[in-house]
Amino acid sequence: MDKLLIQGGVSLKGEIRIAGAKNSALPILAATLLTHDTVKVCNLPHLYDITTMIELMGCLGVEPIIDEKLNVEINSSSIKHFNAPYELVKTMRASILVLGPLLTRYGQAEVALPGGCAIGSRPVNLHISALQAMGANITVENGYIKASVQGKLKGAHIFMDLVTVTGTENVMMAATLAEGQTIIENAAREPEVVDLANCLIAMGADISGQGGDTIVINGVDELHGCTYAVMPDRIETGTYLIAAAATRGHIKVKDTQPDILESVLSKLEQAGSEIKIGENWIELDMHGQRPKAVSLRTAPYPAFPTDMQAQFTALNSVALGSGSITETVFENRFMHVHEMNRMGASMRVEGNTVIVDGVEALMGAPVMATDLRASASLIIAGLVSENETTVDRIYHIDRGYECIEEKLQLLGAQIRRIPS
Numbered sequence: 001m002d003k004l005l006i007q008g009g010v011s012l013k014g015e016i017r018i019a020g021a022k023n024s025a026l027p028i029l030a031a032t033l034l035t036h037d038t039v040k041v042c043n044l045p046h047l048y049d050i051t052t053m054i055e056l057m058g059c060l061g062v063e064p065i066i067d068e069k070l071n072v073e074i075n076s077s078s079i080k081h082f083n084a085p086y087e088l089v090k091t092m093r094a095s096i097l098v099l100g101p102l103l104t105r106y107g108q109a110e111v112a113l114p115g116g117c118a119i120g121s122r123p124v125n126l127h128i129s130a131l132q133a134m135g136a137n138i139t140v141e142n143g144y145i146k147a148s149v150q151g152k153l154k155g156a157h158i159f160m161d162l163v164t165v166t167g168t169e170n171v172m173m174a175a176t177l178a179e180g181q182t183i184i185e186n187a188a189r190e191p192e193v194v195d196l197a198n199c200l201i202a203m204g205a206d207i208s209g210q211g212g213d214t215i216v217i218n219g220v221d222e223l224h225g226c227t228y229a230v231m232p233d234r235i236e237t238g239t240y241l242i243a244a245a246a247t248r249g250h251i252k253v254k255d256t257q258p259d260i261l262e263s264v265l266s267k268l269e270q271a272g273s274e275i276k277i278g279e280n281w282i283e284l285d286m287h288g289q290r291p292k293a294v295s296l297r298t299a300p301y302p303a304f305p306t307d308m309q310a311q312f313t314a315l316n317s318v319a320l321g322s323g324s325i326t327e328t329v330f331e332n333r334f335m336h337v338h339e340m341n342r343m344g345a346s347m348r349v350e351g352n353t354v355i356v357d358g359v360e361a362l363m364g365a366p367v368m369a370t371d372l373r374a375s376a377s378l379i380i381a382g383l384v385s386e387n388e389t390t391v392d393r394i395y396h397i398d399r400g401y402e403c404i405e406e407k408l409q410l411l412g413a414q415i416r417r418i419p420s
């Protein structure tokens, strides 16, 4: 297994480009199953999760064509199977996103039931109950969700008990080809849901209300092909900005979208960063100062994203003062805390809150990544450590960050990959 070796103590400086958003690219790839026409998806990030989704398409009998710029053309008319096997679902829970498209387009789908993961139990009951409300017959047998429908799915009025991002996306995709109108209440408002809706609209879907908590979808007979560019990754953007703030640096991130990062940018300002924004760039300057600790609470968009709390925990670990970070979306998302304490951080978990007393610097240590965003936080911790840190199990980071060590090297970091 590859490891990352980090020699800490360097302030990040320079410019990098942000990749397409993983959490938008995955549902958009799944949405290509909704038409027999060719859909061209551009600005896909180079990530392991994207490769897994393309592999899943291959299992269904669909052969995506990838060009040298990693634009992918998908024509699903060659589809032969309707089954997402456990081997793929266990490496990527977002495989569940093929359930809605397969069911609504082909009347059948079998998707392995995703298990719990490092950050909590993560059930998919809301995906299932919403599709059942639309007329699907769904059973869970031998670890598989087996779904079918006679004729078409029927539009329904669905109230989501909890705000679920992929749940909203699955139902929205299913509803595009259902008979009649579907209303999703308490829908996720995440920008990636909006990006998916915009792609579906470009394919001929009738959707309104995306970005708000009520989404209305009027089913159409068929969707058609289109060319669609995935939006920039707000989590990747935020991760580099937090790394720069933690290391007292000065960086500019380009090809991003500042208006969907408000909650994160406001916390970075509270931490003492000077932030300038343009249409598609953000510049952060700490003027060489130590960051100030911040307190935050995660919640669905537009509140502070759960995918960014671990990185702020790393920032707080070397900040001036104390900050508390409360996680309300997932039940067990503090695995990084114990690793950071091994690096000399002063943190304690109380229920769903971690209280961090900032120390002057961390001490490098061998640490182990446990999930995608925790891995990013351990890299930031390595960057603010006085000596060498090795981060093990970095396959987690390769799932969601494109060329992370190369981008950090561009910003001056002393980081390299040690192949296994």
Ligand code: UD1
Pocket (backbone or CB within 6 Å): 022, 023, 026, 093, 094, 120, 121, 122, 123, 124, 125, 126, 127, 128, 162, 163, 164, 165, 166, 167, 192, 306, 307, 329, 330, 331
């Ligand atoms: C998506 C993102 C992930 C992000 C998360 C929350 C993708 C591919 N992944 O994950 O990066 O951290 O949103 O912003 O977009 N829940 C249920 N039943 C369900 C569905 C969800 O109880 O049927 C619960 C979950 O356990 C969790 C909460 O709802 O506590 C939110 O989860 P959800 O928004 O569904 O996360 P994902 O869509 O899996």
